[in-house]
Amino acid sequence: MIGRIALRDRAAFDRLYDATSAKLHAVCLSVLKDRPEAEETLQEVYIRIWNSAGSYASNGYSPMTWLITIARNRSIDRLRKRQNRPQAAPVDAAETIPSQAPGPEALALRAQQRALLADCLAQLEDRQADAVRAVYLEGAAYAEIAEREGAPLNTVRSWLRRSLLKLKECVSR
Template structure:
């Protein structure tokens, strides 16, 4: 009947529950708050239509909130991107963050220090195979050594690198 005091009491008693309903559907707090406002506007405008048919008023309010949140969710998913720049802003960057870049730089520095502790020929073999993608056969040919000798260099070198890095 347009009683503002009654409406305020209704809001105080039900807003937390209805906000939780909207938030559970939308998963976005600002959007849930906007939806809750729309729910109370609808309740204010259509309170006269509420018919006590055995259901509690809270059930009626929850139904309105849930349906309004679902409508908003559907509208959100069917809405096209308004501008390419807005769409581009939502794509995650593939660049490493500052923390990842720092960790990578530290790991690279540690690897370079450990490679420096190897004999020059073995360090060169490790760099060629594991950093440049040279095959064992190509490395053996380039060094003029049997392939099993190159494999032994790499195995021993990797064990030494493992020990160095783990210290």
């Protein structure tokens, strides 16, 4: 994708953003400890990626390492600028209390995880997928599933075990 971005391929840039934005935002946030500032920095990171994709050279490193390095360095630069500025006292103590709501990176990660789980569940047979959903997402007991499906309890346990192994394999890919 980086090679395509160097050729100014906007679709490749969109795919790269979708695939990496949550991770790079987390990198920025871990350095800056300030969500709005991390979001601004992330924008700068993607501008930098767009402008310097042609100069990317793997040198044995993965593309993700290059992207993380850009995000980390840009965040450290911003942190240094912030530390050189005089700090104003907070206007209101309520402004310093962090929000308990999940941030954009957490929401993006959850959406990706839900989509991955849905894709993996779709690869299971319907009865097994329904059993996994009922037990692990809805809290049903094994006995309830066995009764509902008209199957022996040990059969349901086997379905669930094999299904979980398939899900683990699917998610690992």
